[in-house]
Amino acid sequence: MGFFxxxxxxAVKDLRAELRTKEAINSSFAxxxxxxxxxxxxxxxxxxxxxxxxxxLLWIVFAFAGTLxxxxxxxxxxxxxxxxxxxxxxxxxxxLFLGKAVANFILVMAVELISLPVFGxxxxxxxxxxxxxxxxxxxLGSWGMTVIGTIFSALTVNIRLREVMLPMLTYPIxxxxxxxxxxxxxxxxxxxxxxxDTVVWLKVLVGFDVVYxxxxxxxxxxxxxx
Amino acid sequence: MSAVExxxxxxxxxxxxxxxxxxxxxxxxxxxxxIGRNGAGKTTLLRIIAGFNRPGKGQVRIFGKEPRETETRSxxxxxxxxxxxxxxxxxLENLKLFGALYNLxxxxxxxxxxxxxxxxxxxxxxxVREFSRGMRQRLAVARAFLHEPRVLLLDxxxxxxxxxxIAVLQRLLREALEQGKTIVMSTxxLREALExxxxxxxxxxxxxxxxxxxxxxxxxxPGYVYARYGEG
Amino acid sequence: MRNKILYALGAIALLILIRDILGxxxxxxxxxxxxxxxxxxxxxxxxxxxxxxxxxxxxASVLFLVTKNFFFDALAVAVTEVGLAFLAANLIxxxxxxxxxxxxxxxxxxxxxxxxxxxxxxxxxxxxRHAIEEPTQRATFAAVFSIFAFIDVPIVIFSIKWWRxxxxxxxxxxxxxxxxxxxxxxxxxxxxxxxIGTIFTITRLRQEESQRELDYLRRLAHSM
Numbered sequence: 001m002g003f004f005x006x007x008x009x010x011a012v013k014d015l016r017a018e019l020r021t022k023e024a025i026n027s028s029f030a031x032x033x034x035x036x037x038x039x040x041x042x043x044x045x046x047x048x049x050x051x052x053x054x055x056x057l058l059w060i061v062f063a064f065a066g067t068l069x070x071x072x073x074x075x076x077x078x079x080x081x082x083x084x085x086x087x088x089x090x091x092x093x094x095x096l097f098l099g100k101a102v103a104n105f106i107l108v109m110a111v112e113l114i115s116l117p118v119f120g121x122x123x124x125x126x127x128x129x130x131x132x133x134x135x136x137x138x139x140l141g142s143w144g145m146t147v148i149g150t151i152f153s154a155l156t157v158n159i160r161l162r163e164v165m166l167p168m169l170t171y172p173i174x175x176x177x178x179x180x181x182x183x184x185x186x187x188x189x190x191x192x193x194x195x196x197d198t199v200v201w202l203k204v205l206v207g208f209d210v211v212y213x214x215x216x217x218x219x220x221x222x223x224x225x226x
Numbered sequence: 227m228s229a230v231e232x233x234x235x236x237x238x239x240x241x242x243x244x245x246x247x248x249x250x251x252x253x254x255x256x257x258x259x260x261i262g263r264n265g266a267g268k269t270t271l272l273r274i275i276a277g278f279n280r281p282g283k284g285q286v287r288i289f290g291k292e293p294r295e296t297e298t299r300s301x302x303x304x305x306x307x308x309x310x311x312x313x314x315x316x317x318l319e320n321l322k323l324f325g326a327l328y329n330l331x332x333x334x335x336x337x338x339x340x341x342x343x344x345x346x347x348x349x350x351x352x353x354v355r356e357f358s359r360g361m362r363q364r365l366a367v368a369r370a371f372l373h374e375p376r377v378l379l380l381d382x383x384x385x386x387x388x389x390x391x392i393a394v395l396q397r398l399l400r401e402a403l404e405q406g407k408t409i410v411m412s413t414x415x416l417r418e419a420l421e422x423x424x425x426x427x428x429x430x431x432x433x434x435x436x437x438x439x440x441x442x443x444x445x446x447x448p449g450y451v452y453a454r455y456g457e458g
Numbered sequence: 459m460r461n462k463i464l465y466a467l468g469a470i471a472l473l474i475l476i477r478d479i480l481g482x483x484x485x486x487x488x489x490x491x492x493x494x495x496x497x498x499x500x501x502x503x504x505x506x507x508x509x510x511x512x513x514x515x516x517x518a519s520v521l522f523l524v525t526k527n528f529f530f531d532a533l534a535v536a537v538t539e540v541g542l543a544f545l546a547a548n549l550i551x552x553x554x555x556x557x558x559x560x561x562x563x564x565x566x567x568x569x570x571x572x573x574x575x576x577x578x579x580x581x582x583x584x585x586x587r588h589a590i591e592e593p594t595q596r597a598t599f600a601a602v603f604s605i606f607a608f609i610d611v612p613i614v615i616f617s618i619k620w621w622r623x624x625x626x627x628x629x630x631x632x633x634x635x636x637x638x639x640x641x642x643x644x645x646x647x648x649x650x651x652x653x654i655g656t657i658f659t660i661t662r663l664r665q666e667e668s669q670r671e672l673d674y675l676r677r678l679a680h681s682m
Contacts, residue, residue, distance in 0.1 A: 017312055082312055085310035087278060088299060090299040156589075161589055168582055169582045172578040172607075176614055208613060211613075222602060225278065239592055240670055242677035242678060
């Protein structure tokens with residue numbers, strides 16, 4: 001069976017299991033809403049400075065809420081030792097990783113696309129202007145976050161303090177794409193189109209995504225089997 | 227060619243050798259019972275044979291090939307300590323998933339067939355988290371046998387099984403042996419294992435203390451091997 | 459014998475530093491910044507040593523994954539710890555400079571910010587090691603993480619530099635050029651820092667290898 005078909009089987013399995021229990025996605029939504037609420041108390045939405053910070057605030061919400069989903073990624077394979085069965089099956093580590101990353105990406109995007117209107121309402125931010133470009137930034141930024149979160153989920157699945165280690169390891173590495181996503185998002189919701197000096201951030205996002213997807217696909221077998 | 231060949235395998239934790247120069251063989255169609263005290267290294271060795279971990283030194287060959295090669299993985303069936311099926315999916319969904327991963331031509335049909343053979347056809351669409359313990363164990367067996375593996379690697383399979391599950395497993399293992407499949411099984415439950423075994427290997431502190439055919443003395447007095455070849 | 463070489467290198471490094479400090483103290487004060495400008499003689503060499511450490515860590519990690527030789531794992535952790543210490547020195551000297559010149563202990567200058575993020579990456583590597591008991595697994599996972607982390611270093615430096623050019627803020631060492639006749643002190647300090655870094659790395663390496671032996675003996679004892 002082709003590599004992509006195997007990855008699809010894994011992605012479908014993860015999505016089906018998640019949609020049945022809704023553990024990760026419910027806690028992620030709830031967490032996102034709570035942080036958005038807290039931000040509304042912390043920052044006055046009519047201040048111009050808050051409008052400028054919109055991109056930053058939004059991506060902080062996405063990063064934190066996203067971690068809840070990404071942590072579950074390989075953790076869901078632990079009960080009953082399911083990870084053993086997946087490693088033993090004739091599926092390459094890369095296909096397993098890709099399938100999980102795709103499932104995670106879909107879940108993370110779902111949380112983000114629902115948080116966006118809520119954020120728009122709470123903070124009086126016009127996210128619908130330049131929506132296609134905003135969607136592009138969301139996709140690129142979320143894919144970078146997902147790839148790193150998924151591979152580190154595999155790395156931390158069996159170690160002590162897993163829930164704490166995952167954010168501690170992923171956030172520093174994600175600083176460049178998060179920074180780029182924040183800059184681009186702030187500009188886009190304020191109505192500024194992507195200009196030559198901000199296009200660099202798109203390149204950073206794309207570069208980061210490509211490099212780390214490749215490195216992850218290459219190293220996942222080492223993480224799973226050693 | 228042996229079905230399973232362990233050739234000078236060492237396993238290190240840091241510098242400490244948990245397995246030292248293991249040399250074992252299982253001919254096709256034989257059943258090797260791997261016995262030993264807790265901590266002797268049975269699970270470690272079995273997991274290396276199955277390809278979950280790499281040995282520090284030495285090699286494992288399954289029908290002449292590495293365990294991690296795709297073709298080899300398709301011919302190995304493994305039952306570990308966990309049942310390795312998903313609680314949130316149904317029995318049928320679980321087996322169809324593994325059927326798809328093992329490239330079976332008709333995952334649905336194979337899944338239903340094995341649910342019948344393990345007595346789970348009635349609850350095919352039930353979620354695994356609602357199953358009783360015995361049912362979960364039988365599903366684990368169905369998962370391991372689903373893709374008709376040529377080599378079965380079982381880590382203490384009879385531990386914590388109820389009587390019905392033991393009977394099902396023994397029947398399936400006997401059928402497998404009749405079909406010429408090879409079994410390597412680690413065990414504490416000497417009697418059930420020795421009844422099926424054609425050969426016995428004993429591990430003591432990471433080394434092979436005994437490796438030979440299973441004799442009638444062993445079956446009638448399982449403690450015999452420990453007394454004769456073990457330490458203390 | 460090995461000890462003697464280490465002591466000799468240490469003595470050389472110390473001598474270079476003392477000579478440089480005495481020499482630098484006698485240099486005239488810089489026009490715009492005054493005496494505090496001289497902190498650059500330490501701040502920059504320390505940073506360069508730290509970045510060298512991350513490159514060595516990356517290479518050591520790759521070599522461990524390829525050869526499974528624990529020497530490379532020991533090297534990776536030794537060099538990362540040394541890098542962590544040197545980056546901390548970099549952050550502290552930068553902070554002191556900022557306090558004197560700008561009156562603030564911290565400003566989001568591109569280089570200092572990059573140093574902070576890199577420091578977090580090194581710290582993450584060490585935290586990961588602490589969370590894994592079993593030596594082979596620890597070495598493998600740490601090596602994988604360090605590949606991810608140290609590939610990020612150039613991306614981080616570039617991104618933060620770009621971020622700062624878009625939002626200009628006080629820049630350290632802005633304006634003026636570095637007087638040519640001060641270069642020798644700078645270069646000698648560079649050598650001294652690299653020597654010190656090397657000595658610390660070797661010492662830590664040896665300690666790591668002793669630790670491994672202890673670990674082995676402990677497991678051996680427990681198995682009896």
